[in-house]
Amino acid sequence: MATQPRSFRMVDNHLAIMQTLHYQLILASNSPRRKQLLQELDLPFTVRTMQGIDEHYPDTLAVEEIPLFLSKLKAEAYFPTLADDELLITADTIVACEGYVLGKPANEAEAHRMLTMLSGHSHDVITAVALTTREQQRAFTVTTKVTFAQLTKEEIDYYIEHYKPFDKAGAYGIQEWIGHAGITHIEGSYFNVVGLPVARLYEELKHFGAITIS
Numbered sequence: 001m002a003t004q005p006r007s008f009r010m011v012d013n014h015l016a017i018m019q020t021l022h023y024q025l026i027l028a029s030n031s032p033r034r035k036q037l038l039q040e041l042d043l044p045f046t047v048r049t050m051q052g053i054d055e056h057y058p059d060t061l062a063v064e065e066i067p068l069f070l071s072k073l074k075a076e077a078y079f080p081t082l083a084d085d086e087l088l089i090t091a092d093t094i095v096a097c098e099g100y101v102l103g104k105p106a107n108e109a110e111a112h113r114m115l116t117m118l119s120g121h122s123h124d125v126i127t128a129v130a131l132t133t134r135e136q137q138r139a140f141t142v143t144t145k146v147t148f149a150q151l152t153k154e155e156i157d158y159y160i161e162h163y164k165p166f167d168k169a170g171a172y173g174i175q176e177w178i179g180h181a182g183i184t185h186i187e188g189s190y191f192n193v194v195g196l197p198v199a200r201l202y203e204e205l206k207h208f209g210a211i212t213i214s
Contacts (some may be wrong), residue, residue, distance in 0.1 A: 020212045023087035028078050034194040053077045067071045067092040067128035068141050075132040087210055088132040095170030101171040111160050111171035114144035120150040131208055138208050142197035144188030151182050
């Protein structure tokens with residue numbers, strides 16, 4: 001049985017404005033950045049993680065289709081754990097540069113190779129999000145174009161040594177030193193590059209019927 005919708009105050013003014021959540025939100029992610037961004041939407045949620053999910057994708061997929069495929073693949077793995085009143089949020093982010101997909105670097109050499117490729121060029125950060133309940137699924141993608149200045153070898157080495165970007169697609173975090181010092185232009189959602197396009201996510205949750213404000 002689904003639980004009753006939960007309401008909580010968004011604004012404490014002359015008239016209280018209430019945000020009602022019609023599902024229990026489940027964030028299926030180990031990412032501390034996604035967790036923080038979802039928290040900043042003022043929505044209560046629970047983190048649920050699962051090990052050993054196969055994240056391989058068909059070679060025939062176009063680059064922009066890869067994160068959508070993977071976000072749905074993750075949702076499929078978590079589906080048996082879902083209760084009737086739960087809404088699962090799964091996401092996947094890739095960095096695409098000149099036709100290459102840059103995942104998480106395995107070591108310093110790979111991180112250096114990726115950042116050298118990004119240096120002085122523009123690339124796309126593509127995040128796909130799947131919203132899944134026992135009855136339905138809604139999925140979407142958001143793309144942000146990011147342009148790097150020409151980075152020196154010493155600047156790349158400094159960033160890798162001090163920030164260890166081995167858990168980040170493309171070997172960088174825009175919210176870190178390299179984003180402040182090395183990124184000259186961005187087209188689209190900044191938070192998408194951090195890891196979760198929260199404005200679009202909020203709109204999709206409303207369309208899904210998960211949130212109402214009154």
